Amino acid sequence: MKIRIGHLSTFYHTAILLMAQGNADARIGAEIEWKLMGTGPAIMKAFQQNELDLAYIGLPPAIIGMSKGINIICVAGGHMEGTVLAGGPQAAGFPEISDLGIILRQFRGLAIGVPGTGSIHDVILRDCIERHGLREQIKVINFPWADLVTEAMVRREVAAAVGTPALAIAINRFAGGKILYPPSRLWPNNPSYGIVAELGFLQKERETIERFLELHEEATALIRQEPQKAARLIADFVNVVDAKFVLDTLAVSPRYCAGLTTDYIASTMKFVPVLRKLGYIQQDIDEDRVFSRELIDAVHPGKDHYNDGIAGS
Numbered sequence: 001m002k003i004r005i006g007h008l009s010t011f012y013h014t015a016i017l018l019m020a021q022g023n024a025d026a027r028i029g030a031e032i033e034w035k036l037m038g039t040g041p042a043i044m045k046a047f048q049q050n051e052l053d054l055a056y057i058g059l060p061p062a063i064i065g066m067s068k069g070i071n072i073i074c075v076a077g078g079h080m081e082g083t084v085l086a087g088g089p090q091a092a093g094f095p096e097i098s099d100l101g102i103i104l105r106q107f108r109g110l111a112i113g114v115p116g117t118g119s120i121h122d123v124i125l126r127d128c129i130e131r132h133g134l135r136e137q138i139k140v141i142n143f144p145w146a147d148l149v150t151e152a153m154v155r156r157e158v159a160a161a162v163g164t165p166a167l168a169i170a171i172n173r174f175a176g177g178k179i180l181y182p183p184s185r186l187w188p189n190n191p192s193y194g195i196v197a198e199l200g201f202l203q204k205e206r207e208t209i210e211r212f213l214e215l216h217e218e219a220t221a222l223i224r225q226e227p228q229k230a231a232r233l234i235a236d237f238v239n240v241v242d243a244k245f246v247l248d249t250l251a252v253s254p255r256y257c258a259g260l261t262t263d264y265i266a267s268t269m270k271f272v273p274v275l276r277k278l279g280y281i282q283q284d285i286d287e288d289r290v291f292s293r294e295l296i297d298a299v300h301p302g303k304d305h306y307n308d309g310i311a312g313s
Contacts, residue, residue: 002031003208006043006055009036009146011166011234011246012079012256013056013193014219020237021219028211038145039116047072053201054212058082058120059191059268059290060275066289067281071199073289076213076296077264078220080255080306081183082192083124086168087160088153093180101132103180111139113149113158118280124187125162127274150174164192165252169245183253189267192253194260197292206295213299217258220305224256227310250310259304260293 007015015034018024025032035052037043040061046052047070056078065072085103087093097103114121122142129138141158143149150170152158160180161171171177183190195216197209223230231246265287275281 001205001208002033003028003205003212004033004035004051004053006035006037006046006052006057008039008043008056008193009238010056010082010164010193011238011241011249012082012223014078014216014223015056016234016237017219017222017230018215020233024212024215027215028208030208039119041116041118042144044070047198052198053205054195054197054209056193057196058193060120060123060271060280061118062194062196063268063271063275063285063290064118064280067275067283067285072196073199073202073292074194074260074268075197075202075209075292076195076216076258076299077191077260077306078194078216078256078258079192079253080189080264080267081187081253082164083121083162083186083190084165084168084179084183084252085125085160085162085181085186086153086171086177087180089176089178091160091178091180093178094182094185100128100181100185104128104132104134104138107159108134108137110159111141111157112160112162113141113143113152114162115142115146115149116144117142120190120192121163123271123274123278123280124190126278128186130277153177164249166249168252169248173245179252187267189263191264191268192255195258202292210295210299213258213296217300220256220258223250224254224305224308224310227251227312254310255306256310257300257305257308258296259300259306260291260296261304261306264306265291
């Protein structure tokens with residue numbers, strides 16, 4: 001059989017590690033067709049068109065998809081706090097300034113770049129701007145691929161950027177920029193990404209998905225316990241950045257685990273009223289519609305590892 005898995009180019013998602021290791025197909029007993037997508041909303045469109053069975057995705061775009069009747073559910077976690085605010089070398093930020101409102105006000109009359117409309121990064125940015133009364137004063141520019149946000153920073157088309165830790169490291173390396181507000185403060189415990197499954201596929205192929213989740217958890221453990229090895233595997237596979245770039249990315253927000261914890265779920269559900277306020281969904285959605293914990297609780301019982309950090313950091 002074949003499993004169609006949607007993924008992003010994000011280095012710390014276990015999809016990249018599983019592809020780099022090259023034995024995932026044999027271990028789960030199925031052919032994996034990996035499908036690279038630009039953003040979470042693009043993954044939702046692929047589910048809507050019946051092109052995917054599983055996917056790696058931030059939970060806000062998944063909730064938006066669920067609210068539109070797309071038959072998916074989250075079956076595992078992966079990473080917490082993967083959204084970062086970064087800016088140029090002259091921009092003011094944390095820890096010198098702890099107030100996010102003050103940090104954001106320096107961009108009045110300017111633009112902040114962020115991945116696609118409805119992505120977790122877009123939702124967090126727009127919520128922050130809204131809460132600090134800056135909606136009419138800061139322009140948000142959405143890009144279909146995260147890499148384009150870095151290019152916009154280099155060309156000074158945007159004054160700051162919100163996106164993944166990899167985006168922040170790229171801005172540091174290629175635009176001389178820096179992190180202005182750390183991911184742990186921007187939206188605590190936010191569901192950076194999880195694994196979602198198409199409901200029909202989940203009903204038919206529970207054992208196959210469970211075997212995949214076993215590999216997923218093993219890969220998060222490799223990131224935590226042997227980050228240098230994981231960074232080398234990822235860098236060699238993607239062949240566009242070096243291992244130090246990947247290691248720096250992993251260290252920005254070192255909260256990796258496959259579990260669906262109380263904090264992960266509670267933080268996810270806090271997005272629901274925000275998505276309604278922003279007009280991305282029209283009605284509330286229940287926790288039981290968003291999450292199915294049965295498989296991951298079987299694969300990963302006991303204490304989670306989100307707070308373990310990564311070795312050597």
